[in-house]
Amino acid sequence: MNIYLTELRHQWKALAFWSLGIVAFMVSAMSKYDGYRKAGTSVNEIFRELPGGISAFFGADILDLQSVGGFFTICALYLAVMLGIHALLMGSGIIAKEETDKTIEFLVAKPVSRDRILLAKLLVGLTTIVILNLVTLAVSIASVAPFDPGPTDNGDIVFLMPSVFAIQLIFLVIGLTFAAVMRQPRHAGMLSGAVLLASFILSAWVDISGRLRFLRFLTPFQYFDQKSIYANHAYSAAHVVIAAAAVAVMLAASRFVYRGRDFSL
Amino acid sequence: MGIIETRGLTKYYGGTRGIEDLSLSVEDGEILGFIGPNGAGKSTTIRLLLSLIYPTGGSATIFGKDVIRHGPEIKRDIGYLPSEVFYYDYMRVGDFLDYSASFYRKDCSGRIKELSGLLKLDLDKKIDDLSYGNRKKVGIVQGLLHDPKLIMLDEPTGGLDPLMQKNFYELLRRENQAGKTIFFSSHILSEVQKICHRVAIVKEGKLVNIESMENLIRNNYKRVELMTREKVGKELFDLPGVSNLKLDDGHVSFLYKGDVNTIAGKIASLDLVDYTVEEPELEEIFLHYYQ
Helix, strand or coil: CHHHHHHHHHHHHHHHHHHHHHHHHHHHHHHHHHHHHHCCCCHHHHHHCCCCCHHHHCCCCCCCCCCHHHHHHHHHHHHHHHHHHHHHHHHHHHHHHHHHCCCHHHHHCCCCCHHHHHHHHHHHHHHHHHHHHHHHHHHHHHHHHHHCCCHHHHHHHHHHHHHHHHHHHHHHHHHHHHHHHCCCHHHHHHHHHHHHHHHHHHHHHHHHHCCCHHHHHHCHHHHCCHHHHHHHCCCCHHHHHHHHHHHHHHHHHHHHHHHHCCCCC | CCCEEEEEEEEEECCEEEEEEEEEEECCCCEEEEECCCCCCHHHHHHHHCCCCCCCEEEEEECCEECCCCHHHHHHHEEEECCCCCCCCCCEHHHHHHHHHCCCCCCCHHHHHHHHHHCCCCCCCEHHHCCHHHHHHHHHHHHHCCCCCEEEEECCCCCCCHHHHHHHHHHHHHHHHCCCEEEEEECCHHHHHHHCCEEEEEECCEEEEEEEHHHHHHCCCEEEEEEECCCCCHHHHCCCCEEEEEEECCEEEEEECCCHHHHHHHHHCCCEEEEEEECCCHHHHHHHHHC
């Protein structure tokens, strides 16, 4: 509990900065939406006229982007990437930092097992991603408020947030796993960043090209694709199960390796 | 059963040797100096005892319990000061010491106050703003604040000024008199001599010798250098225990091992300009163990 509380106290500043980033993003996105509406332009038209399959990437073929809920779904695609980056930096940093800063020597000399260290760090990571998710939810509802959203629109936002959380959770655990199992944990952030970028590009490519759709199974962004979830108003049970299993396997591997590894000092 | 027991403890980092087949016993209530040049495997041994790293072979117990299986349990009674201290830079000293104390199921506030007073440590400063010596003091306080039965120190006095070193040794002596066992690694022989009851010597990952301080001093070489007004004949120092004899006009130097009275008598018979009798370098002592 002491590790959890001490670490969490240290995270407030970073959380505040990330929250400000989310506010800035939502304010600028919704002012764009406001601009389209005031100019009487059809948002649907703008997105459907995008070249190639890019319109599919934004879900222009399946969403009513004119509605505030539909437009928010596009924002949610970006929010998932932003919060995913926060989560992977959090997951990798919280484990790797003890080794790169060499404070692990202090921690391991205390009467605490490695399992407890790992669990405390995981809980700190989970707490921060939940907080950031709730902040994002509140900011999202507040930023669509001036556009007369109906109860369905607010309901849609609430319905989409677990998909963003799922992306956060997956990347938190990817970051944590890399840091826990790598011989040089300081590279964990960079490597998990590369994984996120590759997943995002792959997800976008599958949407845009419309080919090799089986590759969807390799990217969490397709498992929790906000535009399909919004359009179908449903989560895919298969995707949820696969993602949960992947998270469980990564956590088990982290625990196994972290318990038995030599810390580099 | 010793407080610390290692049996054939071995650690390789890939193909690189850390320590090899180290069997050692630290007795209850003693101060054992663990001495060797840099890279001899001192820190490796301590890190194995603390399960920061795991052995390639052999085993170790502390308080009769396996260091890996019962790690968290035995660490309740261990205080550790690493050779280089790295703590959370963003914390204030007081908060860091409270955090450190929070791992133990006891009230450590009295000890924190007492120890930081003794070492003149400012609890309000940020760790980031501290000098190396002051960080070391933070390390000493965090290592002792829970009143541990076993104190492990890895080259503890680097960065402390002479006055603080004196205070620190005084503190260790006091702790030892209160029944604490101390395992003290160093590459400075004089440091170990000041305080230890026994000395274990390691070189290239192996235990070369372990003996009482008394024996070590008795069996130890002295380096003698003399400046004489007149040229001295070689035969004067043709004594058992003299080695590496060099004569150069009025300058004589040699290593001596044996009764100091014998050599003092010889020196007294000369007309001296100057003389020094020093401890040889640690390397020279190791040479002795390889002869």
